[in-house]
Amino acid sequence: MTTPLEDLLKMEPEEILARNERPKADDLRHKQQIYYEDVAEGMELPKYIYNPTPTHLFRWSAAIENFHRIHYDLDFGLNHDKNPSILVHGSWKQSVVPQYLKDWTLPGGWPWKAQFEHRAMLVPGDILIMWGRVTGKYEKGQMGFVELEIGMKTQDGVESMPGFATVALPLRDGPPLPYPFVPPTD
């Protein structure tokens, strides 16, 4: 049972960090499938909690070869761009979304589509909560589709990445989803 987002946002930073539900690799290897029938409107997905540090930002800059100084050069960020600190990369936030949806739907489900906006400047020291909530579901072509509202909130409740996603889950008594996933046509 995940901690409701509303409750998390009332907690002290240390308590929020202790509620991280991000699975380890081994948990994912042995994860039980969530079936379409297990999902109900209003249900919240597990919360992934992040607490990015300058080291994380530097590593991401190097990994994706984005060397814009606002992400690792504090003097430049503060004095040139007048930012409050070095900034968390939008591309890193963007990378969390497919991981989050993939983790929730595997081993037999698929993330289908997601859309979101980048809002708010996130800085080291912020606590970030990746969250999702079921807003609807429907069956089509012997597959289950789940519509989600998703986002990444800061510890003080600012929504930095409001968005929506649709994932496909297998039906409990249905066939496996196709591999690779092919969405149904109308």
Next chain:
Amino acid sequence: MARFIAIHNVPGITEADFRDKLDAVRKWRPDRRTTVLKVYGDLETGRLVSECEAVERAHFEDWINLVGWPAESIHQVDMVCQVGNFWKL
């Protein structure tokens, strides 16, 4: 955003007081419009200098009230030289 510094006089301040006021994230960045960048402390004399990035001076003053270190003066910073780099703010 604008840069401000304040000069505080806090006689009797201890290292524990200093740490306690500044330790938590919520205090170094009390809200999303105010970022306390650095605080220099001379604990022997109780003189402190704090540096803040804020949308406006009133936001910095809110933080000063929050920590309870009276400011003798507050200044808006126009120019910085840091390890040989000049920044005109």
